Amino acid sequence: MTRKKKRLAVIGGGLAFLGLAAALTFYALGQRTSYFYMPGDLVAAELTPGQRIRLGGLVEKGTIERGQGTNVSFQVTDHENSVKVAYNGILPDLFREDQGVVTEGTFGTDGVFVADSVLAKHDENYMPREVADGLKAKGVWQEED
Structure with a gap:
């Protein structure tokens, strides 16, 4: 084998390895992605059973129900549609009614969204970008001056 052929073989092997x-990497990341949905988007979404998604919106007033221990259920709304969420864990300190929230999990067989993480609004000036964009698109949420 000539020197030129050896060099080309090494370069080709390196490119094949990198490819x-x-x-x-892309396959592994594709398996881990969670798509973001608002409650109104779920009507048209074609979700497979067990598919992980992020559900965002506002915590609907009067829907927070605390069960035994750390079990809690509430509804996430975009003021047009609502989705019932069940969560077992400690909620963020700033979790409350009519505040922005992003939950991550899957839908159960009964149609209830079973969340394994809940993210809430941080302070008076912050709302998760995905939630704010979704509410702005529906004309429900307006920025304060």
Whole structure:
């Protein structure tokens, strides 16, 4: 084998290795993605059972129900549609009615969204970007001056 052919073989092997590494990385990331939905978007969404999603909106007034221990249920709304959420865990300190929230989890067989994480608004000036954009698109949420 000439020197030029050896060099081309090493370069080709390196490119093949990098291509395989990139393909495996994209495959692994694709398995872990969670798509963001507002309650109104779920009507048209084609979700597979067990598919992880992020559900965002506002905590609907009067729907927070605390069960035994750390079990809690509430509804997430975009003021047009609502989705019941069940969560078992400690809620963020600033979790309350009519505040922005993003939950991550899957839908149960009974149609209730079973969340394994809940993120709430941080302070008076912050709302998760996805939630704010979704509410702005529906004309429900307006920025304060």
